[in-house]
Amino acid sequence: MPIDHYATLGIDPLAEHETVRQAWVSAARTHHPDGLGEVTEDERRSAERRMHDINEAWRILGSKELRSAYDKERELRKDQSAAVEDIWDEDWFDADASDPPGFEVGNPLVATVLRVLPWLVVGAIGIGIFVFSAFATNSRSERWDLPISGTNEDECVVIKEDGTVKKPSAGLCGEPFSRRVVTEFEMDADEQCPGDTEKTEHRKAYSYYCLELEGSVVDD
Numbered sequence: 001m002p003i004d005h006y007a008t009l010g011i012d013p014l015a016e017h018e019t020v021r022q023a024w025v026s027a028a029r030t031h032h033p034d035g036l037g038e039v040t041e042d043e044r045r046s047a048e049r050r051m052h053d054i055n056e057a058w059r060i061l062g063s064k065e066l067r068s069a070y071d072k073e074r075e076l077r078k079d080q081s082a083a084v085e086d087i088w089d090e091d092w093f094d095a096d097a098s099d100p101p102g103f104e105v106g107n108p109l110v111a112t113v114l115r116v117l118p119w120l121v122v123g124a125i126g127i128g129i130f131v132f133s134a135f136a137t138n139s140r141s142e143r144w145d146l147p148i149s150g151t152n153e154d155e156c157v158v159i160k161e162d163g164t165v166k167k168p169s170a171g172l173c174g175e176p177f178s179r180r181v182v183t184e185f186e187m188d189a190d191e192q193c194p195g196d197t198e199k200t201e202h203r204k205a206y207s208y209y210c211l212e213l214e215g216s217v218v219d220d
Contacts, residue, residue, distance in 0.1 A: 002077065005057035005070065013071070017062070024058035155181045157200070157209060165202045168209065179211040 006013045009023040029035070031054060033047040060066045156173035158166045166172060168181045182197045184207055193199045193210035201208045 003053060003056075004074075005060050008053050008057040009061070013074075017064075020058070020061045024054065024062070027054045157181055157202075157211065159200065165200055165209075167202060179214075182210040182212060184209050 197210040
């Protein structure tokens with residue numbers, strides 16, 4: 001938006017030349033950067049911009065020819081602004097019940113929003129369906145009833161003297177008190193160990209193992 005030079009100097013558009021000059025002198029004395037003292041760099045730059053606007057206002061309004069041209073341009077802008085407001089009033093606020101359902105919106109911004117809004121709604125619904133489907137799939141109870149794996153036949157656990165169990169690993173098969181793992185399940189799985197195996201739990205891993213019977217201890 002163009003700067004209003006009259007507003008910059010704080011004077012009426014019909015002010016006499018001497019009134020304009022005095023307003024410029026007063027504003028320059030008040031806002032000159034050299035009179036600010038110790039201020040921040042941002043404050044000094046702001047004062048310099050303000051001083052530039054004050055001097056520009058005097059340059060235009062202090063010249064009879066430039067002021068005349070500026071006044072004409074200023075009036076033209078006011079007329080154009082008034083015309084836009086009239087169009088807005090007629091095309092939007094004065095629309096009555098006789099207007100058809102698809103009446104044209106005079107404001108471009110409102111028209112753009114109305115065109116985009118249905119697509120935004122459709123997109124939001126699609127995202128909601130996707131999130132709900134993903135949540136429902138992940139929360140199915142049968143997901144937790146599956147065994148972890150069919151464990152490698154060469155994996156072993158070691159049952160310590162205090163009854164704790166090391167997690168299965170092929171590297172444990174050569175250690176004392178190691179037992180070969182037949183299969184492994186989640187702690188809350190419904191599956192049962194085969195009759196020729198022994199069940200032991202590993203609570204930290206939330207798992208239980210089906211181990212070969214005591215006679216199959218690997219101690220090599």
